[in-house]
Amino acid sequence: xxxxxxxxxxxxxxxxxxxxxxxxxxxxxxxxxxxxxxxxxxxxxxxxxxxxxxxxxxxxxxxxxxxxxxxxxxxxxxxxxxxxxxxxxxxxxxxxxxxxxxxxxxxxxxxxxxxxxxxxxxxxxxxxxxxxxxxxxxxxxxxxxxxxxxxxxxxxxxxxxxxxxxxxxxxxxxxxxxxxxxxxxxxxxxxxxxxxxxxxxxxxxxxxxxxxxxxxxxxxxxxxxxxxxxxxxxxxxxxxxxxxxxxxxxxxxxxxxxxxxxxxxxxxxxxxxxxxxxxxxxxxxxxxxxxxxxxxxxxxxxxxxxxxxxxxxxxxxxxxxxxxxxxxxxxxxxxxxxxxxxxxxxxxx
Numbered sequence: 001x002x003x004x005x006x007x008x009x010x011x012x013x014x015x016x017x018x019x020x021x022x023x024x025x026x027x028x029x030x031x032x033x034x035x036x037x038x039x040x041x042x043x044x045x046x047x048x049x050x051x052x053x054x055x056x057x058x059x060x061x062x063x064x065x066x067x068x069x070x071x072x073x074x075x076x077x078x079x080x081x082x083x084x085x086x087x088x089x090x091x092x093x094x095x096x097x098x099x100x101x102x103x104x105x106x107x108x109x110x111x112x113x114x115x116x117x118x119x120x121x122x123x124x125x126x127x128x129x130x131x132x133x134x135x136x137x138x139x140x141x142x143x144x145x146x147x148x149x150x151x152x153x154x155x156x157x158x159x160x161x162x163x164x165x166x167x168x169x170x171x172x173x174x175x176x177x178x179x180x181x182x183x184x185x186x187x188x189x190x191x192x193x194x195x196x197x198x199x200x201x202x203x204x205x206x207x208x209x210x211x212x213x214x215x216x217x218x219x220x221x222x223x224x225x226x227x228x229x230x231x232x233x234x235x236x237x238x239x240x241x242x243x244x245x246x247x248x249x250x251x252x253x254x255x256x257x258x259x260x261x262x263x264x265x266x267x268x269x270x271x272x273x274x275x276x277x278x279x280x281x282x283x284x285x286x287x288x289x290x291x292x293x294x295x296x297x298x299x300x301x302x303x304x305x306x307x308x309x310x311x312x313x314x315x316x317x318x319x320x321x322x323x324x325x326x327x328x329x330x331x332x333x334x335x336x337x338x339x340x341x342x343x344x345x346x347x348x349x
Contacts (some may be wrong), residue, residue, distance in 0.1 A: 032077070137231040154253060154329070171263050193207075292310070301325075
């Protein structure tokens with residue numbers, strides 16, 4: 001089985017560990033996190049305000065985190081990814097879930113000097129070998145060349161397959177996307193500066209992000225389309241505009257998409273297009289919804305995107321409206337786990 005190390009046990013790192021404890025696609029052997037309290041690490045895994053108690057709890061034993069199979073996961077508290085002796089524990093892949101951009105540079109050294117086969121990065125930096133979104137571009141993965149793999153971001157994980165399906169069948173001329181994204185833990189309960197996690201010590205120049213998450217909808221730029229254009233051929237930021245609201249909610253994102261199509265179509269054709277994809281898919285990428293649901297009804301959904309066909313509409317035969325939902329933590333982390341499994345099969349692990 002694939003031997004994995006996780007660097008960074010924040011919201012996404014913990015979700016990846018939780019998802020894999022259910023799927024069991026790989027063995028997590030080592031975890032590196034800046035939290036020095038292993039009892040607290042176990043506590044944050046076992047009890048979660050959004051996802052509830054874990055069925056089979058973790059517990060600490062010395063410098064180990066013990067999982068449900070009574071296996072020891074070695075815990076380190078190093079500041080940098082390169083300071084961990086991954087090689088000592090025969091790690092095949094490292095998942096860098098820290099969000100720190102500097103670790104991508106160190107990841108290159110890990111592969112060159114430490115025997116690590118690949119590093120998966122849970123955001124969308126520029127200096128990686130390949131950005132992968134399942135359902136959009138996994139067929140372009142090259143096992144010989146792509147050693148540092150970006151697993152992209154939650155928005156692109158949802159948008160990528162949807163835009164890919166539409167573009168392949170109907171052609172996208174141009175359009176606009178508005179995302180509604182729940183708050184993130186670098187934001188503030190009370191007004192103040194918002195500090196970056198990706199570049200520690202840096203204050204976001206978009207000052208509105210520092211305003212209180214409680215009760216505010218915060219308009220902001222988004223990297224969603226920039227990340228999506230990396231994985232969907234035939235579209236670019238020149239013809240797809242974007243904008244975002246950071247919402248006063250804890251979980252589940254949404255995207256409001258309006259597209260001008262190159263081919264005339266109908267609402268029924270679009271709905272059938274997505275239903276056919278769902279019926280034929282081997283990974284939980286697309287789910288189609290027609291029920292009168294709200295955001296929290298989609299919590300803990302494994303799907304990359306839930307297409308809400310209550311709002312699917314076509315105007316003048318070529319203007320398409322689509323609305324998506326996605327659990328920005330659980331759905332995204334489920335795809336990270338699936339990506340590791342996908343690449344592991346290519347590597348015969």
